[in-house]
Ligand SMILES: CC(C)[C@H](C(=O)O)[C@@H](O)C(=O)O
């Protein structure tokens with residue numbers, strides 16, 4: 105009765121931060137009775153180099169049959185010129201789409217010990233703890249028609265289509281409302297309904313599901329441009345934000361940068377509840393593959409480690425093990441260790457491996 | 467030989483901040499020999515209330531024949547439920563489209579006296595002076611097909627289409643490169659080419675025009691999600707940013723909020739050079755119609771006043787008059803007067819009208 109875990113480290117800093125998770129897995133197997141059946145596979149540029157594709161169908165099948173997927177990062181720009189189908193990014197896009205992982209939960213939480221690493225004033229960012237629920241299998245990321253066509257005069261047209269259906273909006277809204285009930289009970293729905301009909305439908309469907317199923321939750325609406333401003337002006341006004349794929353991509357990166365600790369933030373992406381009562385789920389850091397620092401041993405492994413903690417809590421129902429990891433991370437930060445991305449005066453600068461080992465020691 | 471000026475105050479705080487510009491116009495007519503033939507028309511909710519449409523065709527025709535348009539703001543949410551065609555926002559969207567105002571220049575400039583009003587730490591935001599060039603007649607704002615359709619099972623689908631053509635990208639890129647040459651000679655082009663083909667075409671065309679016409683300008687590329695993060699982390703890394711309609715909407719609002727002085731920032735939107743050597747141009751504050759504070763007499767009129775200064779400089783070739791206004795605004799700020807939006811401890815809080823009169827006195 106071991107849990108099936110698929111580990112996809114990806115490219116860039118993915119493999120080096122994943123190595124630090126591996127240490128923790130070994131320790132937990134030895135000391136906490138954690139039984140995992142782990143499969144590791146290549147995705148992104150690593151898979152392109154060996155198999156010529158960003159992700160193989162077998163790997164998607166393996167992901168489907170796993171209890172959870174722990175993902176690193178993909179995006180090596182060396183491959184981005186080859187062809188649109190061979191982008192490393194296709195790996196994560198396909199995983200989301202094929203496993204129907206439609207709700208990406210992205211917390212932007214300030215670690216008190218890291219308040220100095222934020223570009224925002226302490227009084228603006230103090231206590232920040234918001235959650236962005238981003239739709240991840242619809243919108244302009246997947247809509248058809250799409251492509252680049254050459255016109256008779258030799259010039260070209262690039263086309264993408266944003267599509268949202270009632271049911272796609274409903275199911276991600278439910279995830280947001282359910283989450284809000286366990287938090288501060290407030291949801292802000294973000295679209296651009298003054299310009300886009302897909303945003304208008306988004307807003308109408310959210311209002312409707314709120315009235316029918318979640319009248320106890322406080323609901324507000326905001327335009328995407330205004331939301332970007334409000335996140336900078338006063339991020340603490342938000343509890344849960346729910347939004348589409350493209351706005352969610354931008355706003356969640358923005359929100360996590362506000363905390364000054366992008367290298368610290370995990371995320372979970374959930375699919376629908378399956379026949380066996382479980383749901384497919386993928387856990388990954390919010391940060392990307394950071395090709396500029398890959399291989400230098402200086403990347404922050406904490407987001408990857410905390411992604412594993414989230415996986416333990418939500419997919420394997422091992423909350424105590426997750427607590428252990430999260431407390432260890434807190435203690436390491438309190439002891440003054442910092443990787444370069446969260447460095448501030450008076451702290452001790454360490455690399456990826458030392459940070460990982462410090463967590464393990466705790 | 468008076469210059470033809472069309473004034474469209476719009477709804478929300480538009481009319482009240484425009485009133486402060488009127489004072490300055492009168493003064494300049496009396497003391498600086500400024501000859502303007504001014505027509506005022508209703509747009510947005512103000513036009514909807516009287517004419518039942520957000521903008522009449524006659525008004526668009528007037529705009530076309532003017533030397534410049536001074537625009538206030540539109541967006542009263544009271545009308546947004548009536549129907550998608552009757553949004554107040556249609557006024558500005560139609561003006562941009564019909565006059566082919568394709569290049570929206572949005573400066574994000576820190577006023578030193580206002581550094582305390584920023585949510586960012588002074589060391590992060592000090593000296594900020596970047597310019598976003600946003601494409602405004604293409605992209606997902608105008609692409610077809612669009613709309614909401616009802617499916618056989620009663621559920622609905624919202625659709626919008628992002629389209630960019632070679633020539634649309636080229637002309638806005640040229641505006642950005644030309645501007646960069648007069649500034650710090652650096653352009654950062656922003657898209658989402660790892661997910662969208664329209665973004666891939668955008669990047670290719672920008673690279674191409676750079677190679678052919680602007681090899682002397684330093685060009686870089688950034689994904690939209692990363693750009694949102696970088697604007698918070700270290701906004702001073704940017705000189706000119708060029709991007710599409712939707713990303714430009716979000717990123718320019720974000721960038722202007724960084725300065726803490728949204729109520730201070732003007733913008734210009736330019737059309738192609740016409741047969742008579744002039745170009746159609748519209749000037750408007752970056753802030754919106756702020757319906758929550760409309761009619762209270764507390765809105766900051768400086769963005770509208772500075773938009774008029776930009777108009778004098780760029781469309782009427784009256785740089786000295788523009789200097790006069792800009793210096794007056796600086797002096798008023800230095801004297802400690804502040805509207806609520808830019809208030810900080812120790813300063814003197816004033817309303818819209820007192821701020822306008824203070825500028826006039828200077
Ligand atoms: C890698 C890329 C395709 C992806 C996205 O745009 O969704 C990333 O930016 C993210 O946010 O997970």
Ligand SMILES: CC(C)[C@H](C(=O)O)[C@@H](O)C(=O)O
Pocket residue numbers: 298299329540541555558559715
């Ligand atoms: C009013 C609205 C249609 C407009 C836009 O989205 O372009 C506004 O937000 C802007 O940025 O000028």
